[in-house]
Amino acid sequence: MIQVELLTKLYGDFTAVNELSFSLQPGEVMGLVGPNGAGKTTTMRCLAGIIPPTRGTVNICGHNLATHAMEAKRQLAFFSDEPRLFEYLTVWQHLNFVARIYQVANFEPIGRTLLEELELADKVDKLPGELSRGMKQKLAIACGLLHSPRVMYFDEPLTGLDPMGIRRMKDSILKRARDGAVIIISSHLLHLVEEICSRILILKNGGKVIDGTIAEIAQKYSRESGDANLEEVFFRATDEPPRLP
C-alpha cells in the first residue's frame, strides 16, 4: 500500500533523509522514531507530498506521488503535530471546505458522526480561536478522516490531548488499522509506539538504522544482551547503529 524506494532529501549539502526504503501493507501501523534532527518530520512531509524528495519514489496505493499526485493524495491524510486550521472558518465550515476539496458527496452525516465521536458535536459554530488545543487537534483529525483515507500519517499525535483524548486517539488509530488503513506515526513517545505499532523504523542522521516488527527487533537485541524493550533498543540503536543486512 505504501512503497518507498531510496527516498532522499537534500538541503544544499545537508542530507536530511538518506536513501530510505520500506513498504507497508494494509493494517500495518509503523512507528517512525529517532533523535531530534533524525529526519522524521522531513520524511513524513515527503511521504505526504508536502515537500518534494530530491531523489527516490513514493507509491501510495499504487499511485506514484510525484507523477500521479492527485490520485495518491486522495488516499492519504496528514496530521501534523500542530493543528493547521483556518482561524476564520468554524468547525462545520472546515468540514464543508474539506468535503469540497476531496469531493465527499453527502458529507453531512459522516461529518456529524465524526464530530460526535470526537466530542465536538456542540462546537460546530465555534472558530478555532474559541477551542482548546486538544479540541483543535480533534478538529484537524475530523477534517483528515472525512474522506476515509487509506493511508494516514500522524506527527506526534498525542500532543495536547487529555488522558481521555489519548485513549480515544489510540483506539481510533488501532480501529483504522483493523479496517485496513496503513498508518505511520512519528513520535518521541516510545511507550506509545511500542503499544500501538506493529512495526518500527528508527532513523538517525537521515538514515535507517532499524526497520522491522516489534518482535523482530526485540528478538535481535535480546540475542545480543538479554530482554530489551523499545527504549533500550532505541538507545543502543541510536548510539551505535548496528549493521543492516
Next chain:
Amino acid sequence: MIAALAYLQVHTVKNRLTMRIKRLKQPKYLFGALVGGLYFYWYFFRVLLFPRGINHSYSPITAASPADAAFYEFIGALVFFTFIVLAWGLPHKRAALAFSEAEVAFLFPAPVTRRTLIHFKLMRSQFGILFSALFLTLVSSRFGANGHWLMRAAGWWVILFTLNLHLLGASFSITMLMDRGISTWKRRLAVLLSVIALLSFVGFWIGCKFPQLTSADLTNFDTIKAYTQHAFASGPLPYLLFPFQLVIRPYLAPDGFAFLAALGPALLVMLLHYLWVVRSDVAFEEASVEASQKLAEKLAAVRAGNWRTAGKKLKQKRPPFRLHSTGPAFMALFWKNLINAGNAITARTWIFVTVFVAVMSFSMQGVRSNANLTLVVGSAAAMLGSWTLLLGPQMVRQDFRHDLPQMDMLKVFPLRGWQVALGEILAPTTILTAIQWLLIIVAVVCLAPAAKGKFSPSLVLVLGAGTALVVPIFNLISLVIPNAAELLFPAWFQTGKDAPQGIEATGQRLIFALGQFLALIVALIPAAAVFAAIFFAVKFLAGVTLAVCVATVVAAAVLAVEAALGVLLLGWLFQRFDISGEPAS
C-alpha cells in the same frame, strides 16, 4: 539586580543588531538595505545633513517670532493636556507593565522587587522612545522645522518620556482608585466633570473679560492666530497649561541657549513624574501576566501571517454562498477566502450597495441643481476606480499571501497547482471587481451628462461596458504578480520577529513595488498593442464606437490568455514551492 536586567536588555539589542548585520551577507537583505538606505537618505537624512541645499516647500513648524513661539507652545501644551486627560479617562483595566512571556517566566518568580521591574520597564522603553524621537525629528525636519536636529531630537525625547511616565503613573493611580472601590465610571465622570469645570471657567472668563469674537477675527489664518494668541496669553489659560508648556518648550527652542534654559524646568517635571512612578506601590504582576499572554498571542498571530487576528477576536462569518460538497474543487478555496474577507462581501450586501448607489446616482442625475455634484461624484468614482486597479491588489490579500503559513495544508490537498492558484486568487479578484464595477456604474451615470456633445451616449456606454469587461481580467493578472513573487521569494514576505525590519525591509518593499509595476506594464503591452491596432483599423471603417467595442473585446481576449497563462505559472510555482527550504515555514 538592575545590572542583570541591563545586561539582558543590552545583549538583546546587541544580538538583534548583530543578526541583522550578519544577514546582510544574503543578497536579498543587502539589496534591500541599499535601496532602503538610499530612500531614507534621499527623503529624510539629506534634509538633516545638508539642510541648506534643500528647498523647503513647507512653512517651518517652529516659530519665527516670540509671539509665534508662544502660540505653538500653547498648541503643543493643549495636545499634551488632551493626552493626559485621555490617560485618566480611558483606561478600564488595572495597571499592567508590558513584559514578554519569557520575561514574566524569568523575572516574576525571581527575587526582583517591583521597583526594579519598573526601572527595567523604563529602561527598556528608552529604545522605543529614542527611535520614536528620531523618527519624529526626521519627519519634522522633512517638513521644515528650524533649529539643530539634535536639539529637536532631545526635545522630542523629553516630550515622549514625560508622557510615557505620566501614562504609567496614571495607570498606577487608577489601579489604586480601583482597589479603593472607585469604579471606572465614577472615575470617568470625575475626569469629565473636572474638564467641563475647567472649560467652563475658561469660557466664562473669555465671555466676561475677553473681546467678543467678530467676523473680522475669522478673516484669515493670521487673524485667527492673532486672536488665539491673545486668548492664550491672558486670563487663566497660561496658568492651567504652564506645566505642559514646560515640557513642550525644549522642542520649540530656536537656539542652543533657549534650549538649555528650557531643558532644566522640563527635566524637573520629568523628575517629579519619575518619583511619582517609582514610589507607587501597586500590584501590577497579575495584570502583567495577562497582558504578556495577550502579547504572546498577538505575536503568534503575526508570526503565522495572520495580521488581522493580531489583537482582535475574530467573529464567525456568514458564508457568501452555499458550498456543495461536489463540483470544481478550487471553489472551496474561493469560498474559504471570501469568508476570510468578511461579512461585507456577501452577495446580498453587494446587491444592496449596488442598488443603493445606482438609485442615488440616477436620482442625482435627475436634479439639475446637482449637476456639479454629479460631476464631482463621477470624477471621484473614476479616480477611485483607477486607484483600486493599481493599489487594490496590494490591499486585498485573501490569497497565497495570507495562506503562506498554511502552505503544508494546501500541499496535501489533491488539487493541481493551477486549481489551487485559481482558487486562491479568485476571492481578491472578485472583491476588487465588485468594487470597480460599482464605481464604473457610478462614473458612467454621473459623467454621462457632462459628456453630452463631446461623446455619443452609445460611446459612453461602450466605454463603461468595455472597462467593466477588462477589469476582472486585469485584476487577475495584477494579483498573479504579487502572489508569484510571494512563492518565488517567500522569505521577503516573512512576518513576525524574524521578519525583515527597518531599512532593509523598506528597501525590499520598494524593490517589490517597482518590480510588480514593471511586470504589470510588460503584461499590458500586448493587449494595448492589439487594442491600438484594431481600434485604428476599425475606426477607419466603421467609426469610433464600434472600434472601441471590437478593440476592447479582442484586447480582453488577449488579457484573458495572459491571465490563464499567469494562473498556470502560479500553479507551477506552487507545485515547485518547497516549504522546508523557507525560514517562514
